[in-house]
Amino acid sequence: MEETTSRSSSKVVAVVGGGLVGALNACFFAKRGFQVELFEAREDIRRARHVKGRSINLALSHRGRQALQHVGMEEKIVSQGIPMNARMIHSPSGKLSSIPYGKKGQFILSVDRANLNRELLTEAETYPNMQLNFDHKLQDWSAETGLMTFARSDGSVQEIQADLIVGCDGAFSAIRKQFLRRSRFNYSQTYIPHGYMELTMPPVHGEFAMEPNYLHIWPRNTFMMIALPNLDKTFTCTLFMPFEEFEKITTGEEVMEFFHRYFPDTIPLIGADALKRDYFRLPAQAMVSVKCSPYHIGDKCVLMGDAAHAVVPFYGQGMNAGFEDCVVFDEMMEQFKEDLSVVLPEYTRVRVPDDHAIADLAMYNYVEMRAHVNSRWFLFRKLLDSFLYAIMPKTIIPLYTMVTFTRTPYHEAVERWHWQNKVINGGLLLGATGAALGVACVLIKNPPDVNKLAGPAEKLWSRLMAVGAA
Ligand code: FAD
Numbered sequence: 001m002e003e004t005t006s007r008s009s010s011k012v013v014a015v016v017g018g019g020l021v022g023a024l025n026a027c028f029f030a031k032r033g034f035q036v037e038l039f040e041a042r043e044d045i046r047r048a049r050h051v052k053g054r055s056i057n058l059a060l061s062h063r064g065r066q067a068l069q070h071v072g073m074e075e076k077i078v079s080q081g082i083p084m085n086a087r088m089i090h091s092p093s094g095k096l097s098s099i100p101y102g103k104k105g106q107f108i109l110s111v112d113r114a115n116l117n118r119e120l121l122t123e124a125e126t127y128p129n130m131q132l133n134f135d136h137k138l139q140d141w142s143a144e145t146g147l148m149t150f151a152r153s154d155g156s157v158q159e160i161q162a163d164l165i166v167g168c169d170g171a172f173s174a175i176r177k178q179f180l181r182r183s184r185f186n187y188s189q190t191y192i193p194h195g196y197m198e199l200t201m202p203p204v205h206g207e208f209a210m211e212p213n214y215l216h217i218w219p220r221n222t223f224m225m226i227a228l229p230n231l232d233k234t235f236t237c238t239l240f241m242p243f244e245e246f247e248k249i250t251t252g253e254e255v256m257e258f259f260h261r262y263f264p265d266t267i268p269l270i271g272a273d274a275l276k277r278d279y280f281r282l283p284a285q286a287m288v289s290v291k292c293s294p295y296h297i298g299d300k301c302v303l304m305g306d307a308a309h310a311v312v313p314f315y316g317q318g319m320n321a322g323f324e325d326c327v328v329f330d331e332m333m334e335q336f337k338e339d340l341s342v343v344l345p346e347y348t349r350v351r352v353p354d355d356h357a358i359a360d361l362a363m364y365n366y367v368e369m370r371a372h373v374n375s376r377w378f379l380f381r382k383l384l385d386s387f388l389y390a391i392m393p394k395t396i397i398p399l400y401t402m403v404t405f406t407r408t409p410y411h412e413a414v415e416r417w418h419w420q421n422k423v424i425n426g427g428l429l430l431g432a433t434g435a436a437l438g439v440a441c442v443l444i445k446n447p448p449d450v451n452k453l454a455g456p457a458e459k460l461w462s463r464l465m466a467v468g469a470a
Helices: 020-031 062-070 074-079 113-125 175-180 243-248 252-262 264-270 272-278 318-335 340-370 376-391 399-405 410-445 450-469
Strands: 012-016 035-039 057-060 082-084 086-090 096-100 108-112 130-133 137-141 147-151 157-161 164-167 186-201 214-219 224-229 235-242 285-293 301-303
Touching (some): 020 062, 020 130, 020 164, 020 318, 057 224, 057 318, 062 318, 082 224, 108 113, 137 175, 164 175, 175 186, 186 243, 186 264, 186 272, 186 340, 214 340, 224 340, 252 264, 285 340, 318 340, 340 399, 399 410
Parallel strands (some): 012 035, 035 130, 164 301
Antiparallel strands (some): 057 108, 082 108, 147 157, 186 285, 214 224
């Protein structure tokens, strides 16, 4: 447990939702000395036999790590993660090629979601000014009085009052429902046409079935599969595909046909029987992107994590952004001496553009990961960006690096990316024009023997005509 730096020990902060962001946020508030009450609808996952929920593992990167560092948990969580230094692209023919995530030594970490949640709850519990309340499902609350009503699984109802309510109750937030009833609250949600399904690739002779320090990707344009390593030497493979495609596959034979066609190298690794069985174990899950604004009501309530900004998972930033929310809020609490009437509006002002930017970037990466990585131009630009970054590290920074390995505000990263693209594309155009002019000058100064060129030039011309006709 970290030392507390309290100014507001008498104030009660209710954190609603004990998922990843709620559990971490509770530590931030407890560290400040608030009386923290955490309310979670589910039972305590540390005692649960089956953990229901979303993805089995997640990619943790710099922003998330910084947040963990603030509550003294970075080292512990990093030691339980598996570094992934690069993407490993699997072509349909089984050819492998890797694209590094950043410079040498830069990596993202595959971490176990349930384990991370357990560790965060255990850390939260070490603060004496913390009370964890499981099996408390928020039903309603009042923005005027701060009174919350919780339903328990035994049918009873509990009413609790807090000075500040922090909504960390995920993409379908019950806290956010009150915001929707208010004037001038902007809200949008978009379900993408793709769903996702998780499959397990077991170890082979006690070892990882594929190279472990990579995020494996099978990009197939309109759909893709990825695989992240786990500590038990399994890989969790996630198939992202339009729902209508998932629904077309209705028998074990059709599963095998589909995998033979698109992911043949994974069949011996996952196992034909497991594939035929696991494909039908659970239906594909939906993915939603939620944007809203403002994030606060007066000095009474604030939304963080997926409750404020659920994003599609293709930039690996949902949790990282949610963790960064906690740091940004904490920095403002410090700056404005915990004056909630100033901190909450300022938090909305600063954080909304950043969270909206990462929501848009995640949508952009939805196409990049499954389609662009197959293109030569994309690979050339990745190489060029890395080269320019190596020789001008302060001027040209790849977008992925800014998002994943720095705390550059997301909206600034996007603005800079647009500017860099203009400069690089302008440079390429200038280079191409210069090269063409250079060739022209050489040809003018030393005109070639026309008779010698006649043969090849005629051949080139007839080829061009043939291409044009096609
Ligand atoms: P949640 O994790 O949804 O937690 C909300 C909590 O609130 C839950 O425990 C829930 O039980 C509780 N709750 C809900 N309603 C109530 C109520 N009425 N009363 C009390 N409690 C309630 N992010 C990354 O950074 N990297 C990744 O690689 C990554 N991969 C992903 C892969 C997939 C397939 C998906 C779907 C998401 C991925 N994400 C990733 C995103 C990440 O999972 C979320 O951003 C993160 O879980 C958000 O945490 P949260 O605590 O805000 O919400």
